[in-house]
Amino acid sequence: MRAIVLDSDDQYRITELDEPAPGPGEVAVRVAYAGVQWGDTMVKDGLFPVPRPFVPGFEASGHIVAVGPGVDGGRVGERVTALATGGAHAEVVVVPAVLALAVGELSLRTAAAFGWGTPTAYDLVHTVARVREGEHVLIHGAAGGVGGAAAQFARLAGAGRIVGVAGSADRAAYAARSGFDRILLREEFPAGLGDERFDVVLDPVGGPTRQAGLRALAPHGRLVAYGALGGHAPVLADADDLLGDGRSLMTYNGNLLSRTHPERLADSARRALDLLTAGRIRIDVTAEYDPADLGLAVRRLREGATHGKSVLRVAGRLTPLPASPTGADTRPATPAGT
Missing domain, CATH: 3.90.180.10 (Medium-chain alcohol dehydrogenases, catalytic domain)
Structure with a gap:
C-alpha cells in the first residue's frame, strides 16, 4: 500500500x-x-x-x-x-x-x-462536566473542532449562556456560527469577563489561562482540563480553597480512555x-x-x-515519491483526541 x-x-x-x-x-x-x-x-x-x-x-x-x-x-x-x-x-x-x-x-x-x-466534545459536556439546564459555560478554543462541537452539545444540554474565547477576530467571527452567546478574544480574557462566573469551564490551554479559569468558577463550578496548548506551566490549586466553594478541577484524556475503556x-x-x-x-x-x-x-x-x-x-491521491524510507511503524500508541 x-x-x-x-x-x-x-x-x-x-x-x-x-x-x-x-x-x-x-x-x-x-x-x-x-x-x-x-x-x-x-x-x-x-x-x-x-x-x-x-x-x-x-x-x-x-x-x-x-x-x-x-x-x-x-x-x-x-x-x-x-x-x-x-x-x-x-x-x-x-x-x-x-x-x-x-x-x-x-x-x-x-x-x-x-x-x-466530536466524541471528546460530547464527553466534556455530558460525561465529565455534566452540563445542566440553565448553567453558564465558558469554552476556550471556540473556533476549533472541539470547541465548536462543545458549544452545540452544551446548547442541546440546556446551557443558559455559552461564552467562547478565540485567538483572533477572524476566528471569533467563525466561532459565532456555533451558537455562542458571546465570544472574547484571547487578549480580552479574563478581564473582559468582569464579574461573570461560570458553572463549567472547558480548558485545553493550561498555564495562566487555567488558573484564571479556576477563579472564574461559580460555587459548585467545574473546570475540565483536556490539553495544554499554552505549554506545561504548573497550575497550583488549593484543595481546601476549592472545597470551600464546592469548585472542582477535573481532567479528560480521550487517548487514555481509548486504551483503558x-x-x-x-x-x-x-x-x-x-x-x-x-x-x-x-x-x-x-x-x-x-x-x-x-x-x-x-x-x-x-x-x-x-x-x-x-x-x-486519501482515496486515489497517494502518489509515490522517489527516495522514500521503508519499514515505517504504522501502529504505535500516540497522543490523540485533541
Missing part, C-alpha cells in the same frame, strides 16, 4: 509499505478521507516521541476490508469512521473494531472530520454520531488537502490559520 511517513529529518514522504493485517479484535479500513488534528502537530514537533519513520494520522473514514479474529465477518464492506493511534494517513489503517463506528449514509468526508474531536469512548462516539446524523449538530469541513500537502495542513493548524476541521482526501 501507499502511505505518508514522517521521517527522522521531520519531512513527510509518500512511500510503499506492506499493507497491515488486523489482529484479534481489530479491523482494517481502506481509507477514503483522513482527519488532520492537533495530535499531528504534537508528533511533528516532537512533543510526543514516536519511532520514525512513522505513519501519522489518528482519524479516518472508509470501508472495512478485513477483520481479525473475534470480529464479525459481516462487517466487511461497512462504511465507518475510525479512531486510530497512528497510521490513518495511508491507504489502509488497522484500528480496534470497537472504535470503527458504522456511519450509514453519512458522507465519508464528514465522517473523517467527526474524528476524535474503549467501550466507554465508543458509547460516547455513537451518541455523538446519532446527533450528527439526525442533523442536531453540524461539523464544518473548512479545508481539504491532497496527501502531498500534509505538511502545509499541519503548519496551518499549528499557526491557528484554520477554522473547524481539515481533512486529507
Whole structure:
C-alpha cells in the first residue's frame, strides 16, 4: 500500500509499505478521507516521541476490508469512521473494531472530520462536566473542532449562556456560527469577563489561562482540563480553597480512555454520531488537502490559520515519491483526541 511517513529529518514522504493485517479484535479500513488534528502537530514537533519513520494520522473514514479474529465477518464492506493511534494517513489503517463506528449514509468526508474531536466534545459536556439546564459555560478554543462541537452539545444540554474565547477576530467571527452567546478574544480574557462566573469551564490551554479559569468558577463550578496548548506551566490549586466553594478541577484524556475503556469512548462516539446524523449538530469541513500537502495542513493548524476541521482526501491521491524510507511503524500508541 501507499502511505505518508514522517521521517527522522521531520519531512513527510509518500512511500510503499506492506499493507497491515488486523489482529484479534481489530479491523482494517481502506481509507477514503483522513482527519488532520492537533495530535499531528504534537508528533511533528516532537512533543510526543514516536519511532520514525512513522505513519501519522489518528482519524479516518472508509470501508472495512478485513477483520481479525473475534470480529464479525459481516462487517466487511461497512462504511465507518475510525479512531486510530497512528497510521490513518495511508491507504489502509488497522484500528480496534470497537472504535470503527458504522456511519450509514453519512458522507465519508464528514465522517473523517467527526474524528476524535466530536466524541471528546460530547464527553466534556455530558460525561465529565455534566452540563445542566440553565448553567453558564465558558469554552476556550471556540473556533476549533472541539470547541465548536462543545458549544452545540452544551446548547442541546440546556446551557443558559455559552461564552467562547478565540485567538483572533477572524476566528471569533467563525466561532459565532456555533451558537455562542458571546465570544472574547484571547487578549480580552479574563478581564473582559468582569464579574461573570461560570458553572463549567472547558480548558485545553493550561498555564495562566487555567488558573484564571479556576477563579472564574461559580460555587459548585467545574473546570475540565483536556490539553495544554499554552505549554506545561504548573497550575497550583488549593484543595481546601476549592472545597470551600464546592469548585472542582477535573481532567479528560480521550487517548487514555481509548486504551483503558474503549467501550466507554465508543458509547460516547455513537451518541455523538446519532446527533450528527439526525442533523442536531453540524461539523464544518473548512479545508481539504491532497496527501502531498500534509505538511502545509499541519503548519496551518499549528499557526491557528484554520477554522473547524481539515481533512486529507486519501482515496486515489497517494502518489509515490522517489527516495522514500521503508519499514515505517504504522501502529504505535500516540497522543490523540485533541
